[in-house]
Amino acid sequence: MIKPECTQCAVGVASGTRRGQPCKFTDRAFAKGTVIYREGDRAEQAWYVKSGSIMLRQRPGPDAADEIKAVRFDGTFIGLEILVGDTYRETAVAATDAVLCGVSASGLDHWLGPPTDPARTALELTLRSQATELRQTRTRQGGALRRTAAWLRDEAPRLNDFCVQRRELADLLNMRPETLSRVFARLRDMGAVNVGRTYIDIVDIELLGAIADGRADTESPAETSAEHAAQG
Amino acid sequence: MIKPECTQCAVGVASGTRRGQPCKFTDRAFAKGTVIYREGDRAEQAWYVKSGSIMLRQRPGPDAADEIKAVRFDGTFIGLEILVGDTYRETAVAATDAVLCGVSASGLDHWLGPPTDPARTALELTLRSQATELRQTRTRQGGALRRTAAWLRDEAPRLNDFCVQRRELADLLNMRPETLSRVFARLRDMGAVNVGRTYIDIVDIELLGAIADGRADTESPAETSAEHAAQG
DNA sequence: CGGCAATTTGAACATTTTCAATACGGGTGG
DNA sequence: CCACCCGTATTGAAAATGTTCAAATTGCCG
Numbered sequence: 001m002i003k004p005e006c007t008q009c010a011v012g013v014a015s016g017t018r019r020g021q022p023c024k025f026t027d028r029a030f031a032k033g034t035v036i037y038r039e040g041d042r043a044e045q046a047w048y049v050k051s052g053s054i055m056l057r058q059r060p061g062p063d064a065a066d067e068i069k070a071v072r073f074d075g076t077f078i079g080l081e082i083l084v085g086d087t088y089r090e091t092a093v094a095a096t097d098a099v100l101c102g103v104s105a106s107g108l109d110h111w112l113g114p115p116t117d118p119a120r121t122a123l124e125l126t127l128r129s130q131a132t133e134l135r136q137t138r139t140r141q142g143g144a145l146r147r148t149a150a151w152l153r154d155e156a157p158r159l160n161d162f163c164v165q166r167r168e169l170a171d172l173l174n175m176r177p178e179t180l181s182r183v184f185a186r187l188r189d190m191g192a193v194n195v196g197r198t199y200i201d202i203v204d205i206e207l208l209g210a211i212a213d214g215r216a217d218t219e220s221p222a223e224t225s226a227e228h229a230a231q232g
Numbered sequence: 233m234i235k236p237e238c239t240q241c242a243v244g245v246a247s248g249t250r251r252g253q254p255c256k257f258t259d260r261a262f263a264k265g266t267v268i269y270r271e272g273d274r275a276e277q278a279w280y281v282k283s284g285s286i287m288l289r290q291r292p293g294p295d296a297a298d299e300i301k302a303v304r305f306d307g308t309f310i311g312l313e314i315l316v317g318d319t320y321r322e323t324a325v326a327a328t329d330a331v332l333c334g335v336s337a338s339g340l341d342h343w344l345g346p347p348t349d350p351a352r353t354a355l356e357l358t359l360r361s362q363a364t365e366l367r368q369t370r371t372r373q374g375g376a377l378r379r380t381a382a383w384l385r386d387e388a389p390r391l392n393d394f395c396v397q398r399r400e401l402a403d404l405l406n407m408r409p410e411t412l413s414r415v416f417a418r419l420r421d422m423g424a425v426n427v428g429r430t431y432i433d434i435v436d437i438e439l440l441g442a443i444a445d446g447r448a449d450t451e452s453p454a455e456t457s458a459e460h461a462a463q464g
Numbered sequence: 465c466g467g468c469a470a471t472t473t474g475a476a477c478a479t480t481t482t483c484a485a486t487a488c489g490g491g492t493g494g
Numbered sequence: 495c496c497a498c499c500c501g502t503a504t505t506g507a508a509a510a511t512g513t514t515c516a517a518a519t520t521g522c523c524g
């Protein structure tokens with residue numbers, strides 16, 4: 001049977017509730033504070049938020065507590081990343097009592113139609129771009145040095161086709177050009193990168209990762225990779 | 233005629249290039265540094281990035297220079313917000329020489345199929361959620377006080393159905409709970425809000441906006457709304 | 465070769481964080 | 495209904511971190 005509210009809901013209408021077809025999504029209530037899914041979990045369901053609000057949390061580093069990345073309100077989807085990946089990208093927690101309409105990965109796949117459907121193509125590209133684009137944010141976790149090291153580690157492969165000015169890089173990393181300059185000087189002294197006024201070369205990506213995760217000694221100047229590996 | 237590469241491209245395939253139909257998008261080359269569209273401009277076209285990378289910039293405040301919010305690489309869309317709004321949300325600038333395939337708003341509308349198509353519904357909800365969700369980021373613009381004032385101003389209507397702990401609010405605003413506490417105390421002294429340990433009431437949203445934009449005196453303690461309006 | 469603009473460096477300064485101590489509010493049990 | 499407890503929020507002072515402004519350097523381009 002078709003619930004009356006499903007003829008008013010965008011998802012219901014798309015499912016054909018106004019033509020007498022039932023909505024493919026099934027609703028379920030969650031009490032405030034309930035974890036709906038966890039970051040890294042095998043992705044099995046996506047949800048439409050019918051009412052309430054949902055916190056999306058993410059762990060910024062290996063040994064850090066997760067932080068809120070966003071809050072979604074009713075009328076939006078969460079967990080749609082199951083379309084383009086195997087695992088959830090963040091942890092979803094009900095910020096209020098909430099009602100969500102869930103659909104399984106296969107149900108979603110069927111609902112969206114053939115993979116070559118234009119709208120589905122655009123949807124998947126949009127979701128994928130959210131994962132691959134360089135975003136400004138980045139957690140404040142660990143300050144300028146760690147933030148920069150993490151960025152270099154993560155974006156190393158793209159460093160070639162992406163050449164911007166220092167001031168713009170500083171922008172992305174949420175710091176002043178002067179600060180970035182000093183950070184680069186430190187990373188150079190630590191032996192992690194080779195930077196000049198016009199280039200950035202990664203010397204020791206292991207060390208970069210160690211700095212990013214806070215496992216490296218950020219004081220001693222010319223520590224080599226080998227020395228670091230030994231002590232890490 | 234159908235270009236050979238269009239039978240390899242996700243957008244081309246969705247347009248039916250493999251079934252002998254031409255792609256609805258027309259490509260165009262942009263030199264590095266070219267502005268593709270500007271934040272606030274009337275939204276007329278969306279683009280698929282065929283090659284190159286694109287900087288997405290946004291102005292954080294009324295009298296501030298714009299900052300890079302993200303960098304998109306090839307294989308993604310930009311300007312898709314034309315589906316859910318009248319104006320562009322950010323300024324797009326070619327970060328490298330780039331080739332983009334453009335489509336007009338009406339062309340896009342036609343390409344995506346009927347508004348009740350499930351995939352299109354999901355796409356639009358996703359795009360819309362990007363505009364309405366609370367994100368963690370926020371520019372560093374102006375420090376903790378201005379950041380918090382801007383948040384309160386923008387999220388005032390949602391303040392009711394969204395009650396989180398202070399530590400979580402601090403998370404969203406990218407500061408420590410202690411700092412948020414001090415900021416709230418200052419905003420209270422300035423007469424902008426009424427906060428206690430368990431509630432947040434907005435007293436003077438005009439003043440909040442003035443603080444957010446840096447037009448308010450952030451020193452004087454108990455300034456009233458009337459006084460402020462007179463001097464602003 | 466000279467000039468311009470971006471980057472780097474230095475030092476004082478402002479802000480935020482940290483860590484510790486205190487106060488408050490809601491819930492529990494008497 | 496009140497005293498007590500616990501966890502969260504607030505406050506204070508010192509320390510770390512990042513910012514600002516100015517000056518010097520460097521690379522690029524004509």
